[in-house]
Amino acid sequence: MKTPSRLLLVGPLPPDLARQLEACFDCVPLWTQPDRQAFLQSHAGQFVGGVTMSRHGADAQVLACLKGSVLSCFGVGFDGIDMAAARQQQVAVSHTPDVLTDCVADLGFALLLATARQLVAADRFVQRGDWLRSSYPLATRVSGKRLGVVGLGRIGQAMAKRAQGFDMPVRYHARRPRPLATQTFEPDLLALAKWCDFLVLCCVGGLSTQHLVNSQVLQALGPTGILINISRGSVVDEAALAHALSAGHIAGAGLDVLQNEPAVPDALRHNERVLVTPHIAASTRETRHAMEQLVVDNLMSFLRSGAVLTPVPFSGLAA
Ligand code: 8YV
Numbered sequence: 001m002k003t004p005s006r007l008l009l010v011g012p013l014p015p016d017l018a019r020q021l022e023a024c025f026d027c028v029p030l031w032t033q034p035d036r037q038a039f040l041q042s043h044a045g046q047f048v049g050g051v052t053m054s055r056h057g058a059d060a061q062v063l064a065c066l067k068g069s070v071l072s073c074f075g076v077g078f079d080g081i082d083m084a085a086a087r088q089q090q091v092a093v094s095h096t097p098d099v100l101t102d103c104v105a106d107l108g109f110a111l112l113l114a115t116a117r118q119l120v121a122a123d124r125f126v127q128r129g130d131w132l133r134s135s136y137p138l139a140t141r142v143s144g145k146r147l148g149v150v151g152l153g154r155i156g157q158a159m160a161k162r163a164q165g166f167d168m169p170v171r172y173h174a175r176r177p178r179p180l181a182t183q184t185f186e187p188d189l190l191a192l193a194k195w196c197d198f199l200v201l202c203c204v205g206g207l208s209t210q211h212l213v214n215s216q217v218l219q220a221l222g223p224t225g226i227l228i229n230i231s232r233g234s235v236v237d238e239a240a241l242a243h244a245l246s247a248g249h250i251a252g253a254g255l256d257v258l259q260n261e262p263a264v265p266d267a268l269r270h271n272e273r274v275l276v277t278p279h280i281a282a283s284t285r286e287t288r289h290a291m292e293q294l295v296v297d298n299l300m301s302f303l304r305s306g307a308v309l310t311p312v313p314f315s316g317l318a319a
Contacts, residue, residue, distance in 0.1 A: 008047040011056030017074060017292040021051060040065040049299055060085035070302035072295045076100055078312045079205035079232060094298035094308035097154060099290035100282040105158030107281040108230040111254030112198055115226050115275045116140040143167055148196030151203025152178050159200055171195060193220035198228060205232025213237065218244035226252045230281050233259035242267035245274065256281045
């Protein structure tokens with residue numbers, strides 16, 4: 001039987017969000033159950049809804065347990081959520097788009113600037129006292145260079161908007177052209193990589209984009225090209241990236257996401273031309289707060305009206 005206030009928490013949540021939910025619901029943590037599968041089966045239909053994060057996702061067992069209710073996800077990425085199962089079980093799935101767009105694009109641009117201008121390595125140079133002995137080597141100009149955007153959704157568009165301020169021509173690759181986009185659509189990713197100086201990944205994760213950036217794309221980007229990834233680690237073939245960097249096929253990479261977070265392959269971690277941040281694109285106090293509020297608002301909206309405010313779309317390349 002459905003308990004009016006029982007809420008399934010798929011994985012640990014940010015403390016402020018957990019506190020907010022605990023004030024309104026009887027929150028049941030899934031990750032502490034000794035037998036996950038047995039728990040989900042025996043509690044099927046007993047929850048008013050569930051909450052997850054992009055990084056926890058939700059598999060078919062969770063969605064079967066939530067049949068006919070709601071799953072509110074903290075994060076815009078839904079590649080970890082089995083959407084086919086959600087459809088089958090008629091679970092309304094929401095995520096947190098829009099509120100994180102600016103911060104993710106800000107970090108994307110920060111990575112782009114920092115990788116091209118070698119900010120971290122330059123700071124280390126000063127800290128080591130090397131400035132007293134020599135000048136820092138020349139870096140790569142950003143202003144006026146060409147930006148290739150993969151996935152022209154909200155975040156891709158926000159990157160393009162920032163690029164305008166740096167006088168950068170922008171082209172984009174997506175599954176299909178965006179009707180209102182002012183930038184040139186490039187249906188061939190290889191051609192885009194060949195054209196641009198910076199290739200920024202803003203697309204969704206999951207099977208549809210797995211290893212989209214492979215050794216051919218990296219070779220096309222070329223020895224002065226820089227790759228920026230603010231989408232999902234799965235979009236890049238990391239072995240191919242490590243090889244491209246060591247062979248000089250590309251100049252550098254700025255990565256906020258990796259395939260097996262928080263593990264970072266040694267070849268990427270110990271490389272001065274690679275800048276890695278620990279998946280922090282949306283991690284500002286202001287954005288996290290807005291995301292938390294949207295998770296709660298989606299849940300409450302579904303419980304009140306049967307519809308969430310920001311439903312997950314069922315297809316598309318852009319996040
Ligand atoms: C989130 C993200 O903060 O929203 C997403 O999809 O990747 C991040 O920006 C994180 O996923 C929360 O789990």
